[in-house]
Amino acid sequence: MYQQFMDFMSEKLLPIATKIGSQKHLVALRDSFIATMPVVMTGSIALLLNAFLSDFPSEFGWTQITETFQWLIAINGLIFNGSLAIVSLVFIFALGYNIAKVYETDKLSGGLVALASFVVSLGTSITQTFSLSAIDHGLAEMINKVTGLSYVDGQLSVTISGLIPGNQINSRGYFTAIVIGFIAVVIFSKCMQKKWTIKLPNSVPPAIAVPFTSIIPAFIAMYIVAIITYAFNLMTGQLIIDWIYDVLQMPLLGLSQNPLSIIMVAFLTQLFWFFGIHGGNVMAPIMEGVFGVALLANLEAYQLGKDIPYLWTSVSYGAFVWYATLGLLIAIFWQSRNKHYREVAKLGIAPVLFNIGEPVMYGLPTVLNPLMFIPFLLCPIVLSTVAYGATALGLVSPVTQNVT
Numbered sequence: 001m002y003q004q005f006m007d008f009m010s011e012k013l014l015p016i017a018t019k020i021g022s023q024k025h026l027v028a029l030r031d032s033f034i035a036t037m038p039v040v041m042t043g044s045i046a047l048l049l050n051a052f053l054s055d056f057p058s059e060f061g062w063t064q065i066t067e068t069f070q071w072l073i074a075i076n077g078l079i080f081n082g083s084l085a086i087v088s089l090v091f092i093f094a095l096g097y098n099i100a101k102v103y104e105t106d107k108l109s110g111g112l113v114a115l116a117s118f119v120v121s122l123g124t125s126i127t128q129t130f131s132l133s134a135i136d137h138g139l140a141e142m143i144n145k146v147t148g149l150s151y152v153d154g155q156l157s158v159t160i161s162g163l164i165p166g167n168q169i170n171s172r173g174y175f176t177a178i179v180i181g182f183i184a185v186v187i188f189s190k191c192m193q194k195k196w197t198i199k200l201p202n203s204v205p206p207a208i209a210v211p212f213t214s215i216i217p218a219f220i221a222m223y224i225v226a227i228i229t230y231a232f233n234l235m236t237g238q239l240i241i242d243w244i245y246d247v248l249q250m251p252l253l254g255l256s257q258n259p260l261s262i263i264m265v266a267f268l269t270q271l272f273w274f275f276g277i278h279g280g281n282v283m284a285p286i287m288e289g290v291f292g293v294a295l296l297a298n299l300e301a302y303q304l305g306k307d308i309p310y311l312w313t314s315v316s317y318g319a320f321v322w323y324a325t326l327g328l329l330i331a332i333f334w335q336s337r338n339k340h341y342r343e344v345a346k347l348g349i350a351p352v353l354f355n356i357g358e359p360v361m362y363g364l365p366t367v368l369n370p371l372m373f374i375p376f377l378l379c380p381i382v383l384s385t386v387a388y389g390a391t392a393l394g395l396v397s398p399v400t401q402n403v404t
Helices: 002-022 024-035 037-060 063-068 070-081 084-102 107-120 137-144 171-193 206-213 215-236 240-256 259-274 284-304 314-321 324-335 339-353 358-363 373-392
Strands: 125-131 149-152 155-161
Touching: 024 037, 024 084, 024 284, 037 063, 037 070, 037 084, 037 284, 063 070, 070 084, 084 107, 084 171, 084 284, 107 171, 107 215, 137 149, 171 215, 171 240, 171 284, 206 215, 215 240, 240 259, 240 284, 259 284, 259 314, 259 373, 284 314, 314 373, 324 339, 324 358, 324 373, 339 358
Parallel strands: none
Antiparallel strands: 125 155, 149 155
16 A cells, blocks of 8 residues: 555656756746845844844843944844845846846846846835825915825825835735746847847957847847836736735735645645655745745834734744654654664754754655655644644744744
């Protein structure tokens, strides 16, 4: 029975998982999320430091700590503004770079085209509405004559134009960045491959030739994005980013908070690992594209002092689930008399403490080990169920910091 199951999985599941793991667009998406890690982690560390310098001391009335380190709190705020607050801009450049890479076209131009096209799709103004007590008719008319101001029925609307709204370049813009990035850079790359470029003599240095050959493909890609953006706004009265956020991003993020979705991701990741396929790589588009966006939304809400919107994020897996291998090592040290197991456990304990389980998975091995199959799959299911339940009941706070 077990052998029949293994044969079925090898014949049916493994080819699908292998194709997913090597599909070039998903590879580009995965590599782009990974590429943002230096900036995202720096912003996360700055936010974490501020928690220790400001939030925690205030809980116990230790205001002296906050006052003493106000200079560092301010610096960490600047780091946040240059990292998590603009994370969609960082991501879109990385995405354009990696899409161009898998298409074997100019990577730097791909990143720049993606970034420029994303900005094309954004709004250029911010409107804020304030409630005002009734004012006389003459003053209302004067207000309505001022550009950017509008007063109607006790509501004063203030519009500032000529800027990029901050709430469109943080985690809220991730899904739009993915859509626009793929549209723009795939078009750019296809044009490059078809040689729709400016022809230059071979004597022109590459540093000059490459940007010039990218002009026509970039022109076509950016104009197509601009036409789509203009037409969509004309027909719907909405910005593309607002529509994608309401129709695609929010429903997917909502679905990600379902316990069954959380358990299924943990199960599939572990199942791929059992067959020797890097589960993290296969599931990366879901893990980072959905749960990673939830983490960034939690980070921003924490920074602004708002309610944390999501119970479960990508780092929730790292904090509560992927440490299952540590439990295996504890069991080996506690009960096992197998010399090989104990030797691998000694060598693997240090990496496992930092959530690196590959030495143990391939050293014992747990990969393709029928004795380990059931506990190997059940363990993350139990851990994710318990952790989600504890978080939902308020026993554990939702993850807001990227520390894994």
